[in-house]
Amino acid sequence: MEKERLNAERIQDLCATTWLGKEICYYDSIDSTNAQARRLSEEGAAHGTVIVSDIQTGGKGRRGRTWVSPGGSGIWFSLLLYPDIPVERAHLLTLVAAMAVVKAIREKTALEPRIKWPNDVILSGKKTCGILTEMIPRVDGKNRVIVGIGINTHTRAFDPEIADTATSLVLEGAKEVDRAELLAVVLEQFEKYYDKYGKTLDVSIFREEYESFLVNKDQSVRVEDPGGAYRGIARGINEDGELLVECEQGLVAVNAGEVSVRGIYGYV
Numbered sequence: 506m507e508k509e510r511l512n513a514e515r516i517q518d519l520c521a522t523t524w525l526g527k528e529i530c531y532y533d534s535i536d537s538t539n540a541q542a543r544r545l546s547e548e549g550a551a552h553g554t555v556i557v558s559d560i561q562t563g564g565k566g567r568r569g570r571t572w573v574s575p576g577g578s579g580i581w582f583s584l585l586l587y588p589d590i591p592v593e594r595a596h597l598l599t600l601v602a603a604m605a606v607v608k609a610i611r612e613k614t615a616l617e618p619r620i621k622w623p624n625d626v627i628l629s630g631k632k633t634c635g636i637l638t639e640m641i642p643r644v645d646g647k648n649r650v651i652v653g654i655g656i657n658t659h660t661r662a663f664d665p666e667i668a669d670t671a672t673s674l675v676l677e678g679a680k681e682v683d684r685a686e687l688l689a690v691v692l693e694q695f696e697k698y699y700d701k702y703g704k705t706l707d708v709s710i711f712r713e714e715y716e717s718f719l720v721n722k723d724q725s726v727r728v729e730d731p732g733g734a735y736r737g738i739a740r741g742i743n744e745d746g747e748l749l750v751e752c753e754q755g756l757v758a759v760n761a762g763e764v765s766v767r768g769i770y771g772y773v
């Protein structure tokens with residue numbers, strides 16, 4: 506098991522990035538890597554700092570949910586970013602992160618994960634990775650962003666409430682997953698897309714590739730809108746990263762902040 510160890514030195518040695526993860530803060534246990542990223546940012550941590558923990562005692566999911574994060578079973582990490590982009594476009598970093606995770610899992614295993622818009626990484630119709638992007642607004646306008654990523658790598662069994670919708674790389678048949686190696690590739694991929702995306706301020710540069718991984722493309726979906734749920738066919742994303750859904754009213758652009766999208770027969 507020595508080879509599989511997750512620690513800052515191993516991740517740094519394996520990681521061929523230019524700026525992302527030059528500072529890696531590793532913990533055996535922490536409440537939440539997103540919460541720790543926020544604290545470190547207040548203490549002056551640099552853009553590109555990566556916070557990783559083997560265990561999270563208070564892992565946070567989207568919509569106020571808990572993210573169960575036991576030791577040795579996954580990669581729980583956050584990227585602290587000080588992007589030179591308007592705050593309303595920062596959510597696109599979530600799509601960038603989903604792409605990076607999909608590419609890394611495809612590179613390091615024989616699995617072929619896909620993306621459930623906007624940011625769940627899916628294997629066999631179940632979620633293996635979730636992403637929580639949070640904003641740190643600042644009076645000087647130089648807003649900061651925390652991209653928190655949880656990848657279930659070695660989990661063998663999930664709590665009953667999520668057992669139907671959650672999976673892990675090992676449960677899907679991946680052999681000898683090395684968390685530090687996988688994390689290093691995620692960071693390399695993220696840095697590559699971030700550098701390109703920062704220049705164009707839209708997702709057009711990777712739209713085609715993102716759509717090729719989109720598990721719900723051309724599928725029937727149910728859009729859970731606070732104003733009322735409706736059905737349609739997901740057709741892809743626009744340059745703002747919104748999901749284009751063909752429904753009775755025509756082509757509707759769905760914004761991830763307001764709604765959730767499910768398959769009509771289940772989670773995907």
Ligand code: BTN
Pocket residue numbers: 536537538539540561563564565566567568570572574580581582583634635636637653654655656
């Ligand atoms: C989701 O609900 O799908 C998002 C889950 C995000 C979990 C990750 S684990 C690392 C980081 N720290 C947290 O507290 N949450 C994110």
